[in-house]
Amino acid sequence: MTTLAVAWITPIAGAILGASILAPLIALWFLKLRRKRRVISSTLLWTRSLADLRANAPFQRIRFNWLLLLQILAVLAIALALAQPEAEGMGSAGGRHVLLIDRSASMGATEATDEQGVAFDKPTTRLQLAKDAAKERLRALLGGGWFSLNASDVMVVAFGTRAEIRAPFTDSIATLEAAIDGIEPTDESTRIDEAIELARAFTSNLDRDDARGERADANIESEALPTIELYSDGRITDLAKLALRPGERLVYHRVGVTEHNAAVTAISAERPPDAPDRIQVFASLANASLSPRSVTLQLAVDGAVRAVTPEPIEIAAATELDGAFVPGRAQVTFRPIEQPSNAAIEIAIVEDDGLRADDSATAVVAPAKRLSVLYVGGEGFIVRTLLEGLPIERFNSMDTASFDTAVATNALGAFDVIVLDGVTPKALVPGRYLVFGAPPPVEGLSAFGIHESLYPRFVREEHPIFRAASLDELFIGKATAIQADKSFQVLMEGPQGPLIVARERAEMQLVYIAFDPLDSNWPFQRSFVNFVANAIDYLGHAGDALAMRGVLPGEAVSMRLPAGSQEIVVFAPNGTETKVQADLEGNISWGPARVAGLHRVEFLAPKATARETRLFAVNITDAAESRIAPLPELALGNAQVQGISVASTRRGALWPWVLVAGLLIILLEWWYYQRQVRV
Numbered sequence: 001m002t003t004l005a006v007a008w009i010t011p012i013a014g015a016i017l018g019a020s021i022l023a024p025l026i027a028l029w030f031l032k033l034r035r036k037r038r039v040i041s042s043t044l045l046w047t048r049s050l051a052d053l054r055a056n057a058p059f060q061r062i063r064f065n066w067l068l069l070l071q072i073l074a075v076l077a078i079a080l081a082l083a084q085p086e087a088e089g090m091g092s093a094g095g096r097h098v099l100l101i102d103r104s105a106s107m108g109a110t111e112a113t114d115e116q117g118v119a120f121d122k123p124t125t126r127l128q129l130a131k132d133a134a135k136e137r138l139r140a141l142l143g144g145g146w147f148s149l150n151a152s153d154v155m156v157v158a159f160g161t162r163a164e165i166r167a168p169f170t171d172s173i174a175t176l177e178a179a180i181d182g183i184e185p186t187d188e189s190t191r192i193d194e195a196i197e198l199a200r201a202f203t204s205n206l207d208r209d210d211a212r213g214e215r216a217d218a219n220i221e222s223e224a225l226p227t228i229e230l231y232s233d234g235r236i237t238d239l240a241k242l243a244l245r246p247g248e249r250l251v252y253h254r255v256g257v258t259e260h261n262a263a264v265t266a267i268s269a270e271r272p273p274d275a276p277d278r279i280q281v282f283a284s285l286a287n288a289s290l291s292p293r294s295v296t297l298q299l300a301v302d303g304a305v306r307a308v309t310p311e312p313i314e315i316a317a318a319t320e321l322d323g324a325f326v327p328g329r330a331q332v333t334f335r336p337i338e339q340p341s342n343a344a345i346e347i348a349i350v351e352d353d354g355l356r357a358d359d360s361a362t363a364v365v366a367p368a369k370r371l372s373v374l375y376v377g378g379e380g381f382i383v384r385t386l387l388e389g390l391p392i393e394r395f396n397s398m399d400t401a402s403f404d405t406a407v408a409t410n411a412l413g414a415f416d417v418i419v420l421d422g423v424t425p426k427a428l429v430p431g432r433y434l435v436f437g438a439p440p441p442v443e444g445l446s447a448f449g450i451h452e453s454l455y456p457r458f459v460r461e462e463h464p465i466f467r468a469a470s471l472d473e474l475f476i477g478k479a480t481a482i483q484a485d486k487s488f489q490v491l492m493e494g495p496q497g498p499l500i501v502a503r504e505r506a507e508m509q510l511v512y513i514a515f516d517p518l519d520s521n522w523p524f525q526r527s528f529v530n531f532v533a534n535a536i537d538y539l540g541h542a543g544d545a546l547a548m549r550g551v552l553p554g555e556a557v558s559m560r561l562p563a564g565s566q567e568i569v570v571f572a573p574n575g576t577e578t579k580v581q582a583d584l585e586g587n588i589s590w591g592p593a594r595v596a597g598l599h600r601v602e603f604l605a606p607k608a609t610a611r612e613t614r615l616f617a618v619n620i621t622d623a624a625e626s627r628i629a630p631l632p633e634l635a636l637g638n639a640q641v642q643g644i645s646v647a648s649t650r651r652g653a654l655w656p657w658v659l660v661a662g663l664l665i666i667l668l669e670w671w672y673y674q675r676q677v678r679v
Contacts, residue, residue, distance in 0.1 A: 015079070021075045021079075070665055070668055070669035071669055073662075073665045074662050074665040074666045074669060076662075077658055077659070077661050077662025077665055078659065078662045080658045080662075095152060095153075095226070095227060096152065096153045096154070096155070096169060096226040096227070097141060097152050097153070097154045097155070097226060097227045097228075097229055098154075098155045098156075098157060098199040098202075098226045098227070098228050098229065099134050099137065099138075099154060099155070099156050099157070099180075099229050099231065100157050100159060100192070100195050100196075100199065100228060100229065100230045100231065100232070101127075101130055101131065101134055101156065101157070101158050101159070101166075101180065101183055101231045101232075102127075102130065102159060102160070102190060102230070102231060102232035102233070102236075102255075103127055103158050103159065103160050103183055103184070103185055103186050103188075104159075104160040104161075104186065104187075104188050104189060104190035104235075104625065105160075105186070105187040105188060105189070105190075105355070105357055105358065105553065105596075105620050105622075105625045105626075106126070106190065106233055106235050106355065106625050106626075106627075106628045107125065107126040107127040107130065107185065107232070107233065107255070108125055108126070108127065108185050108187070108355060108356075108357050109125065109126050109233070109256055109258050109261070109354045109355045109628045110123045110124070110125055110258070110354060110355075110356070111123065111124055111125070111126060111129060111256050111257060111258055112258075113257065114257070114645070115257050115645045125185065126233060126255045126256045127183070127185050129255050129256070129646055130231035130232070130253070130255045130646065131180050131181065131183060131231075132646075133231060133253060133255070133646035134156075134180050134229075134231055135177050135180055135181075137229065138154060138173055138176050138177060138180075139173065141154055142154065142171055142173050142176075143173070152171065153169040153170065153171055154167075154169065154170065154171070154176055155167060155168055155169045155170075155199065155202060155226070156176055156179045156180055157195050157198055157199060158183045159190075159191070159192060159194065159195035160186045160188030160189065160190060160191075160553075160554060160594075161188040161189050161190075161191055161553070161554030161592070162188075162191075162194060162554065162592065163192075163194040163195035163198050165198060165202070166179035166180070166182065166183060167179035168202060169202065184594070185595075186553060186554075186594040186595060187357050187358075187553040187594065187595050187596040187618070187620050188553040188554040188592075188594065189237060189552075189553070189554060189622045189624070189625050190232070190235055190236045190237055190625065191236070191237055191238045192230075192236045192238060192239060192242065193238050193241065193242060196228070196242060199226060199228055200225075200226075200245075225245065225247050225248045225249070226248075227249050227250075227251065228248070228249065228250045228251070229250075229251045229253060230250060230251065230252050230253060230634075231253045231255060231646070232252070232253075232254075232255060233254065233255050233256045233628065233630040233631065234252065234254060234630055234631030234632075234633075234634055234643065235624065235625065235627060235628065235630075235631065236634075237622075237624055239634060239635070239636065240635065242636050242637070243636055243637030243638075243639070244636050244637065244639050250634075250636065250641050251641070251644065252633070252634050252641045252642070252643045252644065253643075253644055253645075253646050254630050254631070254632070254643030254644060254645050254646065255630065255646050256628070256630045257630065258354035258628060258629075259288075259289060259290075259354070259628065259629035260289045260291075260293075260353055260354055261287075261288050261289065261353050261354045261355045261358070261626055261627070261628045262285060262286065262287050262288070262289070262293045262295050262315060262349060262353055262359070262626075263285065263286050263288070263349075263355070263358035263359065263620065263623070263626035264283055264284070264285060264297075264347050264348070264349060264358065264359060264360055264361040264619075265284050265285065265286045265358075265361075265620075265621050265622075265623050265626070266282075266283065266284035266361065266621055267281070267282070267283050267284075267345070267347050267361040267362065267363045267550075267619065268281070268282040268283075268363065269281045269282075269345040269363035269365045270365070271365065271368060272336070274391055275336070276340075276368040276369065276370060276391070277338060277339070277340040277368045278336040278337065278338055278339070279336060279337050279339045279343065279345065279365055280333075280334075280336045281299060281333075281334040281337070281345055281347065281363075282331070282332070282333050282334075283297065283331070283332045283334075283347040283361065284329065284330075284331055284332075285297075285313065285315050285329065285330040285331075285332065285349075286315070286327040286328065286329060286623045286626055287315035287316065287317065287318055287327055287328035287329075287330075288318055288327050288623070288626050288627040288628065288629070289317065289318060289328075290317055290318055291317050292314060292315065292316055292317045292328065293314075293315045293317075293328070294312035294313065294314055294315075295312060295313050295315065295349045295350070295351055296308065296309055296312055296313070296349070296350040296351060297309045297313060297332060297347055297348065297349060297350070298347075298348050298350055299334050299337075299345065299346070299347055300345075300346045300348065301337065301339060301343050301344070301345055301346075302343055302344055303344075303346075306337055307334055307335070307337070308350075309332070313330055313332055314330065315328045315329070315330045316328035316329065316330070318627075325627065327623050327626070327627065332347075339365070340367065340368045341367050341368075342364070342365060342366050342367040342615075343364075343365050344362055344363075344364050344365075344598050344615055344617070345362065345363045345364075345365060346360055346361070346362045346598075347360065347361055347362075348360035354628050355626065355628050357595075357596055357620060358596070358620040358625070358626045360596075361617075361619040361620075361621075362550075362597065362598050362617035362619060363550060363617055364550075364598075364615045364616055364617050366541055369416075369540070369541065370391070370392060370393035371392045371393060371416040371417060371536065371537075371540040372392065372393055372394035372395075372396075372414070372415050372416050372417075373387055373390075373392050373394070373395050373396075373415060373416065373417045373418075373419060373536060373540075374396050374397070374398065374412075374415040374417070374418045374419065375387055375395070375396070375397040375398070375419045375421065376397070376398050376399070376400060376403045376418065376419065376420050376421065376423055376425065377397070377399075377419070377420070377421030377422060377423060378399070378400070378421070378422055378423055379422075380421045380422050380436075380516070380518065382517055382518060382523050383419065383421045383436060383517065383532065384397065384421065386528075386529060386532050387419060387532070387536070390532075390533060390536060392536070396415070400423045400424075400425055403425050404425055404426045404427075407425065407426070407427055407428070407429055412429060415431070416432065416539075416540040417431075417432050417433070417434060417536050417539045417540050418431055418432065418433050418434075419433075419434045419435075419436075419536075420433060420434070420435040420436065420438070420440060421436050421437065422436060422437035422438050422516055423437075423438055424438040424439065424440065424441060425440075425441065426441065427441060428440060428441060428442065428508070430507040430508055431508065431509075432508075432509045432510070432539040432540065433508070433509070433510045433511070433512075433539070434510075434511050434532075434535050434536065434539055435510065435511070435512045435513065436513050436515075436516060436517060437480070437513070437514075437515065437516040438480070439480060439482060439512065439514070440510065440512060442503070442508070442510065444484060444485035444487050444488060444503075445482060445483075445484050445485075445488065445501070445512065446482065446483050447480050447481060447482050447483075448481050448482075448483060449480075449481040450478060450479070450480065450481060451478070451479045451480075451481050451494065451496045451497065452477065452478050452479075453475075453476075453477065454475075454476040454479055454494040454495065454496070454499070455474070455475060455476070455494065455495070456471050456474055456492050456493070456494060456499065457493055457494055457495050458490075458492065458493040459471050459491070459492045459493075460489075460490070460491045460492070463491055463502075464534060464537075464538045465491070465502075465511065465531060465534045465535045465538050466491075466531070466534070467530070467534050468527075468530045468534075469527040469528075469530040469531040469534060470527050471492065471527060473521070473525060474520060474521065474522055474525070474527075475520060475521050476494070476499065476515050476519065476520040476522075477519045477520060478515065478516075478519045479494070479499055479514050479515035479519070480514045480515065481496065481497055481514075482497065482498055482501070482512075482514050483497070484498055484501045487503055487505070488501040488502065488503050489501065489502045489503070489504075491511075498514065499513070499514050499515065500512065500513050500514065501514075507585070509539055511535050511538075511539060550616070550617045550618065550619050551593050551616060551617070551618045551619075552593075552618070552619070552620075552621060552622075553592075553593055553594065553595065553596055553618055553620060554592050554593070554594075555591060555592055555593055556589060556590065556591030556592050556593075557570075557589070557590045557591045557593060557599075557616065558587065558588070558589050559587070559588050559590075559601065559614065559616070560585070560586050560587050560588075561582055561586040561587075561588060561601075561603055561605070561614070562586050562605045562606060563582075563584065563585050563586040563606070564586065564605075564606040565582050565586055565603040565604065565605050565606070566603070566604050567602075567603060567604045567611070568580050568581065568582055568588060568601065568602070568603040569601070569602050569603075570590050570599060570600070570601050571599065571600040571601075571602065572593075572594070572595055572597075572599055573595055573596070573597030573598060573599065574594075574595050574597075578590060582603075588601075593618045595618065596618045596619055596620050597617070597618060598615060598616075598617055599615065599616050599617070599618060600613055600614075600615055601613065601614040601615070601616070630643070631643065
């Protein structure tokens, strides 16, 4: 259902005209002497008629007359036309307005028709429709009108995961239109809380003659709240957490009609430990439509198609479960492909649908690498025996004293992973560590006692080290009680504290298991073998962790390059280039990443003659963002805001039609009067 509102640009002028004409018109009809037409036989009777005229009272009881009704209607029509009504489906033209323009991934959906089924000249994205509607609204707010008293002040805010002020409050149409035109699409998720807070903060600021170029206006009251005009499809993740303040008004301009969309929501491309020259690829699909979908997938390596699903993949329809939306799901596994070198693996849906940005996902896989592992332990044999059976390139072992000596004399050598089994060295050098039992000497991790008889209460199963390593039957007889600061991530937690934690820093990557495997039943479970193999593989490729896990749109990117790297440039899939600087250790930070796809980092390493390249992928994995069916209305606290189609908001002014109606009524009144006179 589409709801339209009528805005009056100059209501005072129309009211003044109506009041100044209607009152005298009705008074004249009170004073008008009414006689019936009579045929007389002699002019001698005229004298009596004149005497009767002088005897009449000045005011008579008004009687119904079509001429009076037509004259009143004509005056009302002209007065209404002078008030300049406009069917805009939005608020009044006065006061301050904040235009919030959604630029998230779902606003990249392509629309071919409007809500009435009328085809556009060419397919258009929702963001472009929103920008066009916002600019038209600007002209209605700031274009003025006959006898208009005040023009609106308008602010433009674009938002996705984060909000950005595109133009502060101003009444310059050129400035605001340029700000709207400059809004670029992103593949971010949708959060509106920051945009609303920005609108409220700027509205309460009365010192508007400041460095931002905002002009002062003494007529604006401090408690005045803006009219917030939202241009979006309504798919906003944090909307349920918001509520309108008293006196605050939100107008929801609904954009788009397309509903059908399927997405690649996850991709995993890994090298099996027993076959490092091969890549195993997995993909997860989601269907946000209420009807089943059949899609064809293709796998491409560095842009070259290597495989296509022989049969269409069936994705179940989305459902509503206990009031919650559950998209249809499907899992796809491709046959392993031979790829010893590094590669960018892309899974893509071949068929077109409403939103193309989420129809593909990319993973960057490091080149095949056989790891070198150093074991530092005491009397334990379980971990060492397991490591010796792994397909690694080089395996060495040391006792604690030899390790401390090697660290002190800088004679340790290069190892991809160092395993500490129940020992605590005096110091650790930068590197990658898998630690069992005794806590390592690292900042932010402290031990304060012993816990006994434990079962896991929480396991972060999505972490790579838990792949095919279920801990449902794990029992721990004794574990070290530890406390870790915010630099550590808790991967497994017991009833009394963390049991497995991980730390990722440029100089050190570490996974710490706070108990000796021999103090548990873990060595008797297959999950222990898988866990150790996963942990060695994860830490051994820690430098490639960014490529392995990818980046979400809206996130910042951190990467470590060789120390002293220069001329660092980040190339995004949309063609933008950004120069960045590295710190002394070669760490760079860039972002947030705005668009999905394969990104390229080029740099010149020290003493290198040619530029080197690093790749990382940005993927849309938010199934909620892939649900592109526009919401008909928004729920903000206890308030329901009915959506207004942007097609309805572009109906334009009504006052010319009202003026034409008034002129037609005047012609009708003249015709009726002439007809009576001639009878």
